Amino acid sequence: MDLSKADPKGLVRESYAIEGITLGECRSIFLDWALSIASDTDAREAMRVLIATYAFANDGHPMNGVLEAGLMESPKAARRGGRMARMAARS
Numbered sequence: 001m002d003l004s005k006a007d008p009k010g011l012v013r014e015s016y017a018i019e020g021i022t023l024g025e026c027r028s029i030f031l032d033w034a035l036s037i038a039s040d041t042d043a044r045e046a047m048r049v050l051i052a053t054y055a056f057a058n059d060g061h062p063m064n065g066v067l068e069a070g071l072m073e074s075p076k077a078a079r080r081g082g083r084m085a086r087m088a089a090r091s
Contacts (some may be wrong), residue, residue: 003053006046009036015063016054023062030066047071 007013011033015026037046047070055064 006049026063026066
């Protein structure tokens with residue numbers, strides 16, 4: 001994947017250029033980035049491209065952690081109630 005597809009508006013690139021940017025600001029930019037990529041773009045692959053492009057040259061930047069967190073697996077959703085859970089508890 002090329003960089004123009006991974007960061008079509010240059011949001012992540014700009015975040016690395018902002019001196020003194022905070023973790024919260026990086027999270028906000030990440031959300032804007034996620035909403036701006038094309039629906040047919042593999043977000044995980046785009047994050048890998050962004051990490052390879054920017055993270056190694058910007059050690060300690062808060063966007064590095066945000067991008068790496070985006071690559072982590074989401075916890076599996078578990079059913080937390082409803083009629084079937086109540087009925088099973090009675091057995």
